[in-house]
Amino acid sequence: MAKAAESFVCQSCGAAYGKWQGRCDACGEWNTILAEAPKTTVPKGLSAGKGKAINFAALSTQPDTVVRTVSGIEEFDRVLGGGLVPGSAILIGGDPGIGKSTILLQAVAQLARRGTTALYVSGEEAVAQIGLRAQRLGLADAPVMLAAANSLRDILAGIDTAMAQAKGGPAVIVIDSIQTIFADNIESAPGTVNQVRACAHELVRVAKRSNAAVFLVGHVTKDGQIAGPRVVEHMVDTVLYFEGERGHQFRILRAVKNRFGATDEIGVFSMTDGGLSEVTNPSALFLGRSEAGKGEPVAGSAIFAGMEGTRPLLVEIQALVAPSPLATPRRTVVGWDTGRLAMVLAVLDARCGLRYSGCDVYLNVAGGLRVVEPAADLAVAAALLSALADTPAPERTVFFGEISLAGEVRPVSQSESRLKEAAKLGFEHAVMPAAAKTKVKGIGTSELMRLNELVELFPAARAAAKRAAAGRDRSSWTGEDE
Ligand code: TYD
Ligand code: MG
Secondary structure, X not given: OOOOOOEEEEOOOOOXXXXXXXXXXOOOOEOOEEEEXXXXXXOOOOOOOOOOOOOOOOHHHOOOOOOOEOOOOHHHHHHOOOOEXXXXXXXXXXXXXXXXXXXXXXXXXXXXXXXXXXXXXXXXXXHHHHHXXXXXOOOOOOOEEEEEOOEHHHHHHHHHHHHHHOOOOOEEEEEEOHHHOXXXXXXXXXXXXXXXXXXXXXXXXXXXXXXXXXXXXXEOOOOOOOOOOXXXXXXXXXXXXXXXXXXXXXXXXXXEEEOOOOOOOEEEEXXXXXXXXXXXXXXXXXXXXXXXXXXXXXEXXXXXXXXXXXXXXXXXXXXXXXXXXXXXXXXXXXXXXXXXXXXHHHHHHXXXXXOOOOEEEEEEEHHHOOOOOHXXXXXXXXXXXXXXXXXXXXXXXXXXXXXXXXXXXXXXXXXXXXXXXXXXXXXXXXXXXXXXXXXXXXXXXXXXXXXXXXXXXXXXXXXXXHXXXXXHHHHHHHOOOO
């Protein structure tokens, strides 16, 4: 009999390969691919008439809404699409130490206070340790049931017992973390792809059969020996990532997949001594010094009127443009896409005649937020022009709009929400796509067809670009630049 081929599996994302390689093509991580024992194959010859017949239920008899369980922590509930759906499995991923255990402890404590059966299983901390944390967070009175365990078999038995004792009604179970749980019928070590997959699979089944909402915590790891949360993404109903920058106190809970709600929804929190507190007006957090009416206006800054899911969010985009001594000038981006910056620079060059090729360009989204919307193009362009011209952008002005390769300013969705948020925070003017055709009381608009019209707002930019290019030519003649 032919020997089944060994397979090689990326421990970070679960991608499988026929032979070993150093870097995973799927997720880009290095040294994460390990050999795995051959899989047992699916038995052949399943034919009709041999199984226990499944039941089909008429679509028309199904309830048209799900009753969700809310924690009362609005930022948390909103990211879930308006609360927990019974029987759903939710993955919450994030870097170690970002606050996953903290947010879940706070959430289940609130849920428990409101009458939800709450079980918290920790594979990382002792029960007393979690108790101390709860005390510090002022949650010690909440009727949460704690357990410290690593064996999946024991955990499943414990959940069954606890659920049988519960009075019915909504329930929530937290497994913190999936990488510390092991199934004793699988040979590989806890945290490997095989273990994480098998444990997650069983725990998702617990959600379906007990009708409890099950949270699985997954640490994002750089260590190839430990499986990352991506391995379980496809098994669960909802995938949340908890993000934040070191050195910044805010945290963002972001839905990247949700069978029961919108993705791209975010919840904003700030990490304090008393745990995570909700930030109900996040725009204020991501506006730097140049927030409407405050501080001196500075060159190289533009306010982007963005959307995060259903909610508008104003963010300051900062750019620094400086003559470069390097043959290949630097392009450094924090909080935005490097490729997108290259595109905006190329369009400024090709369509507006503004050359940044002699300059280092640094781009930063204030507050450590990560912006993904193409609608930020126009604000990025404004920050780049303002930096190059060394002139502040027009005061109390927000920018939004997508830029096409042809140099057009293209319309984006939800202009009205963006304008309303800007007006609410004291901005008086918006530079936006002409096609938007939206008016909001209290805010004037400049409606652009082409990127060239934005360049005209920064008259000094052209001369500055010429000087930078000339300076570069001169220095390359005299060899100054090495
Ligand atoms: P934690 O929830 O344990 O992170 P994770 O489960 O994602 O690994 O959070 C740990 C960090 O949060 C730790 O560095 C301390 C900080 N923290 C606070 O600042 N305030 C608090 O009230 C708590 C509980 C934690
Ligand atoms: Mg933790």
